[in-house]
Amino acid sequence: MLDMMLKFFVALGAQTGLAGIWWGNVVMIAIGIGMILLAVIKKYEPLLLVGIGFSCIISNVPGSDLILPGGLFNYAYRGVELLILPPLIFFGVGAMTDFGPMMANPKLVVLGAAAHLGIFVSLIGAKLLGFSIWESGAIGIIGGADGPMAIFMAVKLAPKLLPQISVAAYSYMALMPLIQPPVMKLLTTKEERMIRMKQMRTVSRVERIAFPIVIGIIVNLLLPPVAPLITMLMLGNLFKEVLVTDRLAKTAANEVMNVVIVILTIAIGSTMQASRFLTPSTIEVVILGLIAFLFGTGSGVIGAQIMNMFLRDKINPLLGSAGIASVPIAARVAHNVALQDDPDNFLIYHAMGPNLAGVFGTALSGGIMLALLQ
Amino acid sequence: MNKDTVAFAIILSLIDFILSIVMISGIGLILTWLPLLNRLGKLDDETIRGGH
Numbered sequence: 001m002l003d004m005m006l007k008f009f010v011a012l013g014a015q016t017g018l019a020g021i022w023w024g025n026v027v028m029i030a031i032g033i034g035m036i037l038l039a040v041i042k043k044y045e046p047l048l049l050v051g052i053g054f055s056c057i058i059s060n061v062p063g064s065d066l067i068l069p070g071g072l073f074n075y076a077y078r079g080v081e082l083l084i085l086p087p088l089i090f091f092g093v094g095a096m097t098d099f100g101p102m103m104a105n106p107k108l109v110v111l112g113a114a115a116h117l118g119i120f121v122s123l124i125g126a127k128l129l130g131f132s133i134w135e136s137g138a139i140g141i142i143g144g145a146d147g148p149m150a151i152f153m154a155v156k157l158a159p160k161l162l163p164q165i166s167v168a169a170y171s172y173m174a175l176m177p178l179i180q181p182p183v184m185k186l187l188t189t190k191e192e193r194m195i196r197m198k199q200m201r202t203v204s205r206v207e208r209i210a211f212p213i214v215i216g217i218i219v220n221l222l223l224p225p226v227a228p229l230i231t232m233l234m235l236g237n238l239f240k241e242v243l244v245t246d247r248l249a250k251t252a253a254n255e256v257m258n259v260v261i262v263i264l265t266i267a268i269g270s271t272m273q274a275s276r277f278l279t280p281s282t283i284e285v286v287i288l289g290l291i292a293f294l295f296g297t298g299s300g301v302i303g304a305q306i307m308n309m310f311l312r313d314k315i316n317p318l319l320g321s322a323g324i325a326s327v328p329i330a331a332r333v334a335h336n337v338a339l340q341d342d343p344d345n346f347l348i349y350h351a352m353g354p355n356l357a358g359v360f361g362t363a364l365s366g367g368i369m370l371a372l373l374q
Numbered sequence: 375m376n377k378d379t380v381a382f383a384i385i386l387s388l389i390d391f392i393l394s395i396v397m398i399s400g401i402g403l404i405l406t407w408l409p410l411l412n413r414l415g416k417l418d419d420e421t422i423r424g425g426h
Contacts, residue, residue, distance in 0.1 A: 133377050
Protein backbone atom coordinates (compact mmCIF):
# COMPACT_ATOMS: atom_id res chain seq x y z
CA MET A 1 0.00 0.00 0.00
CA LEU A 2 2.75 2.44 1.08
CA ASP A 3 4.80 1.39 -1.92
CA MET A 4 1.87 2.13 -4.23
CA MET A 5 1.34 5.56 -2.69
CA LEU A 6 5.03 6.37 -3.08
CA LYS A 7 4.90 5.36 -6.75
CA PHE A 8 1.79 7.47 -7.17
CA PHE A 9 3.49 10.56 -5.73
CA VAL A 10 6.65 10.00 -7.78
CA ALA A 11 4.52 9.75 -10.94
CA LEU A 12 2.63 12.89 -9.92
CA GLY A 13 5.89 14.75 -9.28
CA ALA A 14 7.16 13.78 -12.72
CA GLN A 15 4.07 15.40 -14.25
CA THR A 16 4.89 18.77 -12.62
CA GLY A 17 7.66 21.16 -13.51
CA LEU A 18 9.54 20.35 -10.31
CA ALA A 19 11.38 17.52 -12.04
CA GLY A 20 12.82 19.85 -14.68
CA ILE A 21 14.00 22.74 -12.51
CA TRP A 22 17.72 23.64 -12.51
CA TRP A 23 19.80 26.54 -11.16
CA GLY A 24 19.47 28.47 -14.44
CA ASN A 25 15.71 28.76 -13.94
CA VAL A 26 16.27 30.14 -10.44
CA VAL A 27 18.75 32.73 -11.75
CA MET A 28 16.38 33.85 -14.52
CA ILE A 29 13.43 34.05 -12.11
CA ALA A 30 15.62 36.27 -9.90
CA ILE A 31 16.47 38.43 -12.95
CA GLY A 32 12.76 38.73 -13.75
CA ILE A 33 12.00 39.80 -10.18
CA GLY A 34 14.91 42.27 -10.40
CA MET A 35 13.39 43.84 -13.53
CA ILE A 36 10.03 44.32 -11.82
CA LEU A 37 11.75 45.84 -8.78
CA LEU A 38 13.76 48.22 -11.00
CA ALA A 39 10.52 49.34 -12.63
CA VAL A 40 8.65 49.76 -9.35
CA ILE A 41 11.37 51.22 -7.15
CA LYS A 42 13.63 53.07 -9.62
CA LYS A 43 10.90 53.80 -12.23
CA TYR A 44 13.19 52.50 -15.01
CA GLU A 45 10.98 51.96 -18.09
CA PRO A 46 8.08 50.44 -16.09
CA LEU A 47 5.89 49.98 -19.17
CA LEU A 48 8.48 47.61 -20.56
CA LEU A 49 10.21 46.03 -17.59
CA VAL A 50 7.11 44.86 -15.70
CA GLY A 51 5.83 42.82 -18.66
CA ILE A 52 9.27 41.53 -19.64
CA GLY A 53 10.10 40.64 -16.03
CA PHE A 54 6.85 38.76 -15.43
CA SER A 55 7.05 36.90 -18.72
CA CYS A 56 10.69 36.02 -17.97
CA ILE A 57 9.66 34.57 -14.58
CA ILE A 58 6.83 32.47 -16.02
CA SER A 59 8.93 31.28 -18.96
CA ASN A 60 11.49 29.91 -16.53
CA VAL A 61 9.02 27.91 -14.50
CA PRO A 62 9.55 24.41 -15.91
CA GLY A 63 6.41 22.90 -17.31
CA SER A 64 4.79 26.19 -18.25
CA ASP A 65 2.71 25.54 -21.35
CA LEU A 66 2.51 29.23 -22.23
CA ILE A 67 5.80 29.21 -24.12
CA LEU A 68 5.13 26.00 -26.01
CA PRO A 69 3.55 26.03 -29.49
CA GLY A 70 -0.12 26.81 -28.98
CA GLY A 71 0.59 28.74 -25.76
CA LEU A 72 -0.31 32.41 -25.47
CA PHE A 73 3.29 33.58 -24.93
CA ASN A 74 4.28 31.60 -27.99
CA TYR A 75 1.66 33.41 -30.06
CA ALA A 76 3.00 36.72 -28.71
CA TYR A 77 6.47 35.72 -29.89
CA ARG A 78 5.06 34.85 -33.30
CA GLY A 79 4.02 38.50 -33.55
CA VAL A 80 7.67 39.47 -33.19
CA GLU A 81 8.95 36.66 -35.38
CA LEU A 82 6.56 37.57 -38.19
CA LEU A 83 7.62 41.24 -37.83
CA ILE A 84 4.08 42.43 -37.06
CA LEU A 85 4.73 44.08 -33.69
CA PRO A 86 7.77 46.34 -34.42
CA PRO A 87 5.98 48.20 -37.28
CA LEU A 88 2.91 48.62 -35.05
CA ILE A 89 5.09 50.17 -32.34
CA PHE A 90 6.40 52.62 -34.95
CA PHE A 91 2.79 53.34 -35.94
CA GLY A 92 1.99 54.40 -32.39
CA VAL A 93 5.22 56.36 -32.03
CA GLY A 94 4.46 58.26 -35.26
CA ALA A 95 1.03 59.23 -33.95
CA MET A 96 2.50 60.76 -30.82
CA THR A 97 5.57 62.43 -32.35
CA ASP A 98 5.96 66.04 -33.43
CA PHE A 99 8.52 66.09 -36.26
CA GLY A 100 8.44 69.91 -36.25
CA PRO A 101 11.88 70.35 -34.62
CA MET A 102 13.44 68.15 -37.29
CA MET A 103 11.75 70.05 -40.12
CA ALA A 104 12.55 73.45 -38.61
CA ASN A 105 16.32 72.91 -38.49
CA PRO A 106 17.27 70.47 -41.28
CA LYS A 107 21.02 70.97 -40.90
CA LEU A 108 20.91 69.10 -37.59
CA VAL A 109 19.50 66.04 -39.35
CA VAL A 110 23.00 64.84 -40.27
CA LEU A 111 23.68 64.30 -36.55
CA GLY A 112 21.19 61.45 -36.77
CA ALA A 113 23.79 59.53 -38.77
CA ALA A 114 26.92 60.89 -37.08
CA ALA A 115 25.81 59.46 -33.74
CA HIS A 116 25.75 55.95 -35.11
CA LEU A 117 29.45 55.22 -35.29
CA GLY A 118 28.88 52.96 -32.28
CA ILE A 119 26.88 50.59 -34.47
CA PHE A 120 29.92 49.89 -36.59
CA VAL A 121 32.43 49.76 -33.73
CA SER A 122 30.38 47.05 -32.02
CA LEU A 123 29.73 45.30 -35.37
CA ILE A 124 33.49 44.95 -35.94
CA GLY A 125 34.01 44.07 -32.26
CA ALA A 126 31.39 41.32 -32.47
CA LYS A 127 33.03 39.88 -35.57
CA LEU A 128 36.42 39.89 -33.81
CA LEU A 129 34.82 37.98 -30.91
CA GLY A 130 33.75 35.25 -33.29
CA PHE A 131 30.10 36.09 -34.01
CA SER A 132 28.97 35.57 -37.60
CA ILE A 133 28.70 38.68 -39.78
CA TRP A 134 24.88 38.47 -39.57
CA GLU A 135 24.92 38.22 -35.78
CA SER A 136 27.47 41.06 -35.65
CA GLY A 137 25.18 43.28 -37.71
CA ALA A 138 22.24 42.60 -35.41
CA ILE A 139 24.38 43.25 -32.32
CA GLY A 140 25.71 46.49 -33.82
CA ILE A 141 22.20 47.89 -34.26
CA ILE A 142 21.85 47.98 -30.46
CA GLY A 143 23.94 51.17 -30.81
CA GLY A 144 21.07 52.76 -32.73
CA ALA A 145 19.21 52.91 -29.38
CA ASP A 146 15.97 52.04 -31.12
CA GLY A 147 14.19 49.06 -29.53
CA PRO A 148 11.81 48.07 -32.36
CA MET A 149 14.60 48.45 -34.93
CA ALA A 150 16.95 46.28 -32.82
CA ILE A 151 14.22 43.60 -32.63
CA PHE A 152 13.53 43.93 -36.37
CA MET A 153 17.20 43.45 -37.24
CA ALA A 154 17.65 40.60 -34.76
CA VAL A 155 14.71 38.69 -36.26
CA LYS A 156 16.03 39.29 -39.78
CA LEU A 157 19.72 38.54 -39.14
CA ALA A 158 20.14 36.60 -35.89
CA PRO A 159 16.88 35.25 -34.40
CA LYS A 160 18.81 33.17 -31.85
CA LEU A 161 20.17 36.37 -30.28
CA LEU A 162 16.78 38.10 -30.06
CA PRO A 163 16.48 37.87 -26.24
CA GLN A 164 20.01 39.16 -25.62
CA ILE A 165 19.72 41.96 -28.18
CA SER A 166 16.27 43.18 -27.13
CA VAL A 167 17.11 43.10 -23.43
CA ALA A 168 20.43 44.92 -24.01
CA ALA A 169 18.80 47.55 -26.26
CA TYR A 170 15.93 48.35 -23.88
CA SER A 171 18.12 48.20 -20.76
CA TYR A 172 20.68 50.64 -22.15
CA MET A 173 17.92 52.95 -23.39
CA ALA A 174 16.61 53.09 -19.82
CA LEU A 175 20.14 53.71 -18.53
CA MET A 176 21.02 56.48 -20.99
CA PRO A 177 20.83 59.21 -18.31
CA LEU A 178 23.70 57.39 -16.61
CA ILE A 179 25.68 56.29 -19.69
CA GLN A 180 25.74 59.45 -21.81
CA PRO A 181 26.64 62.43 -19.56
CA PRO A 182 30.21 61.35 -18.68
CA VAL A 183 31.05 60.97 -22.39
CA MET A 184 29.36 64.27 -23.26
CA LYS A 185 31.27 66.16 -20.57
CA LEU A 186 34.55 64.49 -21.43
CA LEU A 187 34.37 65.61 -25.06
CA THR A 188 33.11 69.19 -24.57
CA THR A 189 34.26 72.33 -22.79
CA LYS A 190 32.00 74.29 -20.46
CA GLU A 191 31.88 77.10 -23.06
CA GLU A 192 30.65 74.67 -25.71
CA ARG A 193 27.99 73.28 -23.40
CA MET A 194 26.77 76.81 -22.73
CA ILE A 195 26.16 77.67 -26.40
CA ARG A 196 22.58 78.83 -26.81
CA MET A 197 20.57 77.91 -29.86
CA LYS A 198 18.59 80.40 -31.93
CA GLN A 199 14.82 80.16 -31.80
CA MET A 200 13.46 77.92 -34.55
CA ARG A 201 10.94 78.88 -37.21
CA THR A 202 7.33 77.74 -37.10
CA VAL A 203 6.56 74.77 -39.34
CA SER A 204 3.35 75.16 -41.35
CA ARG A 205 0.51 72.63 -41.55
CA VAL A 206 1.23 72.09 -45.27
CA GLU A 207 4.80 71.03 -44.45
CA ARG A 208 3.66 68.81 -41.59
CA ILE A 209 1.23 66.95 -43.87
CA ALA A 210 3.70 66.71 -46.76
CA PHE A 211 6.52 65.35 -44.56
CA PRO A 212 5.17 61.81 -43.86
CA ILE A 213 4.05 61.40 -47.47
CA VAL A 214 7.42 62.47 -48.90
CA ILE A 215 9.44 60.36 -46.44
CA GLY A 216 7.13 57.38 -47.03
CA ILE A 217 7.82 57.53 -50.76
CA ILE A 218 11.60 58.00 -50.32
CA VAL A 219 12.01 55.15 -47.84
CA ASN A 220 10.00 52.67 -49.90
CA LEU A 221 11.89 53.74 -53.00
CA LEU A 222 15.41 53.60 -51.57
CA LEU A 223 15.26 51.28 -48.55
CA PRO A 224 12.64 48.56 -49.02
CA PRO A 225 14.20 46.29 -46.33
CA VAL A 226 13.25 48.68 -43.50
CA ALA A 227 10.30 50.32 -45.23
CA PRO A 228 7.66 48.60 -43.03
CA LEU A 229 8.93 50.39 -39.93
CA ILE A 230 9.33 53.89 -41.34
CA THR A 231 6.15 53.60 -43.43
CA MET A 232 4.10 52.83 -40.32
CA LEU A 233 5.87 55.63 -38.44
CA MET A 234 4.83 58.01 -41.20
CA LEU A 235 1.24 56.69 -41.35
CA GLY A 236 0.84 57.30 -37.62
CA ASN A 237 2.29 60.78 -38.04
CA LEU A 238 0.01 61.54 -40.99
CA PHE A 239 -3.03 60.61 -38.87
CA LYS A 240 -1.77 63.09 -36.28
CA GLU A 241 -0.93 65.96 -38.60
CA VAL A 242 -3.93 66.02 -40.96
CA LEU A 243 -6.12 67.01 -37.97
CA VAL A 244 -9.20 65.29 -39.45
CA THR A 245 -8.33 61.84 -38.09
CA ASP A 246 -7.83 62.76 -34.45
CA ARG A 247 -9.71 59.66 -33.33
CA LEU A 248 -7.40 57.37 -35.27
CA ALA A 249 -4.29 59.22 -34.13
CA LYS A 250 -5.36 58.97 -30.51
CA THR A 251 -6.18 55.27 -30.91
CA ALA A 252 -2.78 54.62 -32.50
CA ALA A 253 -0.96 56.57 -29.80
CA ASN A 254 -2.87 55.06 -26.89
CA GLU A 255 -4.94 51.89 -27.34
CA VAL A 256 -2.92 50.31 -30.18
CA MET A 257 0.38 51.28 -28.57
CA ASN A 258 -0.64 49.90 -25.18
CA VAL A 259 -1.88 46.59 -26.59
CA VAL A 260 1.27 46.19 -28.69
CA ILE A 261 3.51 46.98 -25.70
CA VAL A 262 1.77 44.28 -23.64
CA ILE A 263 2.23 41.67 -26.38
CA LEU A 264 5.79 42.80 -27.18
CA THR A 265 6.97 42.66 -23.57
CA ILE A 266 5.43 39.21 -23.13
CA ALA A 267 7.17 38.07 -26.31
CA ILE A 268 10.59 39.41 -25.28
CA GLY A 269 10.34 38.02 -21.76
CA SER A 270 9.27 34.62 -23.08
CA THR A 271 12.52 34.34 -25.04
CA MET A 272 14.57 34.72 -21.86
CA GLN A 273 14.60 31.04 -21.01
CA ALA A 274 17.65 30.02 -18.99
CA SER A 275 18.90 27.56 -21.59
CA ARG A 276 18.92 30.32 -24.24
CA PHE A 277 19.92 33.27 -22.10
CA LEU A 278 22.59 32.01 -19.69
CA THR A 279 25.36 31.71 -22.23
CA PRO A 280 28.72 33.49 -22.66
CA SER A 281 27.32 35.25 -25.73
CA THR A 282 24.88 37.16 -23.50
CA ILE A 283 27.75 38.81 -21.61
CA GLU A 284 29.48 39.61 -24.91
CA VAL A 285 26.31 41.14 -26.37
CA VAL A 286 25.78 43.24 -23.23
CA ILE A 287 29.37 44.56 -23.33
CA LEU A 288 29.22 45.24 -27.08
CA GLY A 289 25.92 47.07 -26.60
CA LEU A 290 27.49 49.34 -23.98
CA ILE A 291 30.46 50.04 -26.30
CA ALA A 292 28.00 50.91 -29.08
CA PHE A 293 26.17 53.41 -26.86
CA LEU A 294 29.40 55.04 -25.64
CA PHE A 295 30.88 55.41 -29.14
CA GLY A 296 27.55 56.58 -30.56
CA THR A 297 27.26 59.32 -27.97
CA GLY A 298 30.87 60.37 -28.55
CA SER A 299 30.64 60.36 -32.33
CA GLY A 300 27.48 62.47 -32.21
CA VAL A 301 29.19 65.11 -30.07
CA ILE A 302 32.29 65.09 -32.28
CA GLY A 303 30.05 65.28 -35.37
CA ALA A 304 28.48 68.46 -33.98
CA GLN A 305 31.94 69.90 -33.25
CA ILE A 306 33.01 69.17 -36.83
CA MET A 307 29.86 70.92 -38.08
CA ASN A 308 30.78 73.94 -35.94
CA MET A 309 34.01 74.33 -37.95
CA PHE A 310 31.88 75.25 -40.96
CA LEU A 311 28.88 76.99 -39.37
CA ARG A 312 28.59 80.72 -38.71
CA ASP A 313 25.99 80.20 -36.00
CA LYS A 314 27.57 77.57 -33.76
CA ILE A 315 25.43 74.74 -32.48
CA ASN A 316 25.63 73.30 -28.99
CA PRO A 317 27.62 70.06 -29.42
CA LEU A 318 25.50 68.35 -26.78
CA LEU A 319 22.84 68.14 -29.48
CA GLY A 320 25.04 65.59 -31.25
CA SER A 321 24.54 63.06 -28.48
CA ALA A 322 20.77 63.21 -29.06
CA GLY A 323 21.32 61.84 -32.57
CA ILE A 324 21.56 58.37 -31.07
CA ALA A 325 17.72 58.02 -31.31
CA SER A 326 15.92 56.64 -28.25
CA VAL A 327 13.26 59.33 -28.50
CA PRO A 328 12.92 61.37 -26.31
CA ILE A 329 15.37 60.05 -23.69
CA ALA A 330 18.54 61.20 -25.50
CA ALA A 331 17.08 64.68 -26.12
CA ARG A 332 16.19 64.96 -22.45
CA VAL A 333 19.74 63.95 -21.45
CA ALA A 334 21.24 66.66 -23.71
CA HIS A 335 18.81 69.19 -22.21
CA ASN A 336 19.65 68.22 -18.63
CA VAL A 337 23.43 68.27 -19.16
CA ALA A 338 23.16 71.77 -20.68
CA LEU A 339 21.09 72.94 -17.71
CA GLN A 340 23.86 71.94 -15.31
CA ASP A 341 26.14 74.67 -16.74
CA ASP A 342 23.47 77.23 -17.58
CA PRO A 343 20.08 76.93 -15.86
CA ASP A 344 18.45 79.09 -18.56
CA ASN A 345 19.72 77.14 -21.57
CA PHE A 346 16.72 75.06 -22.69
CA LEU A 347 17.89 72.62 -25.36
CA ILE A 348 15.02 70.14 -25.34
CA TYR A 349 13.17 71.38 -28.44
CA HIS A 350 16.42 71.78 -30.41
CA ALA A 351 17.64 68.34 -29.30
CA MET A 352 14.44 66.71 -30.56
CA GLY A 353 15.57 67.46 -34.16
CA PRO A 354 18.69 65.26 -34.15
CA ASN A 355 16.91 62.85 -31.80
CA LEU A 356 14.16 62.20 -34.37
CA ALA A 357 16.74 62.15 -37.16
CA GLY A 358 18.44 59.40 -35.17
CA VAL A 359 15.40 57.18 -35.78
CA PHE A 360 15.93 57.66 -39.52
CA GLY A 361 19.70 57.23 -39.10
CA THR A 362 19.22 53.84 -37.43
CA ALA A 363 16.71 52.80 -40.08
CA LEU A 364 19.11 53.85 -42.84
CA SER A 365 22.02 51.96 -41.27
CA GLY A 366 19.83 48.90 -40.77
CA GLY A 367 18.41 49.07 -44.27
CA ILE A 368 21.82 49.38 -45.91
CA MET A 369 23.12 46.54 -43.73
CA LEU A 370 20.23 44.25 -44.69
CA ALA A 371 20.71 45.08 -48.37
CA LEU A 372 24.42 44.23 -48.18
CA LEU A 373 24.05 41.11 -46.04
CA GLN A 374 21.04 39.38 -47.55
CA MET B 375 32.59 36.30 -51.99
CA ASN B 376 32.92 35.20 -48.35
CA LYS B 377 31.02 37.75 -46.31
CA ASP B 378 31.70 36.19 -42.94
CA THR B 379 35.11 37.79 -42.36
CA VAL B 380 36.52 40.68 -40.31
CA ALA B 381 37.60 42.39 -43.53
CA PHE B 382 34.04 42.32 -44.84
CA ALA B 383 32.78 43.65 -41.47
CA ILE B 384 35.14 46.63 -41.81
CA ILE B 385 34.15 47.29 -45.44
CA LEU B 386 30.45 46.91 -44.58
CA SER B 387 30.82 49.36 -41.70
CA LEU B 388 32.61 51.94 -43.83
CA ILE B 389 30.10 51.73 -46.69
CA ASP B 390 27.12 51.73 -44.32
CA PHE B 391 28.36 54.72 -42.28
CA ILE B 392 29.21 56.82 -45.33
CA LEU B 393 25.99 55.91 -47.16
CA SER B 394 23.93 56.67 -44.04
CA ILE B 395 25.45 60.14 -43.81
CA VAL B 396 24.89 60.76 -47.54
CA MET B 397 21.28 59.55 -47.43
CA ILE B 398 20.36 61.41 -44.27
CA SER B 399 21.94 64.55 -45.73
CA GLY B 400 19.62 63.98 -48.71
CA ILE B 401 16.65 63.88 -46.33
CA GLY B 402 17.97 67.09 -44.76
CA LEU B 403 18.14 68.67 -48.20
CA ILE B 404 14.54 67.70 -48.93
CA LEU B 405 13.50 69.18 -45.59
CA THR B 406 15.25 72.40 -46.58
CA TRP B 407 13.04 72.55 -49.69
CA LEU B 408 9.85 71.63 -47.85
CA PRO B 409 8.96 75.29 -47.02
CA LEU B 410 8.61 75.86 -50.79
CA LEU B 411 5.27 74.06 -50.49
CA ASN B 412 3.99 77.03 -48.50
CA ARG B 413 3.83 78.95 -51.79
CA LEU B 414 0.96 76.67 -52.83
CA GLY B 415 -1.21 78.07 -50.06
CA LYS B 416 -1.93 77.98 -46.39
CA LEU B 417 -3.96 75.48 -44.38
CA ASP B 418 -5.58 76.89 -41.29
CA ASP B 419 -5.82 74.43 -38.39
CA GLU B 420 -9.19 75.72 -37.20
CA THR B 421 -10.69 75.55 -40.70
CA ILE B 422 -9.51 71.97 -41.15
CA ARG B 423 -10.92 70.91 -37.79
CA GLY B 424 -14.16 72.84 -38.34
CA GLY B 425 -14.82 71.17 -41.66
CA HIS B 426 -14.77 67.72 -40.12
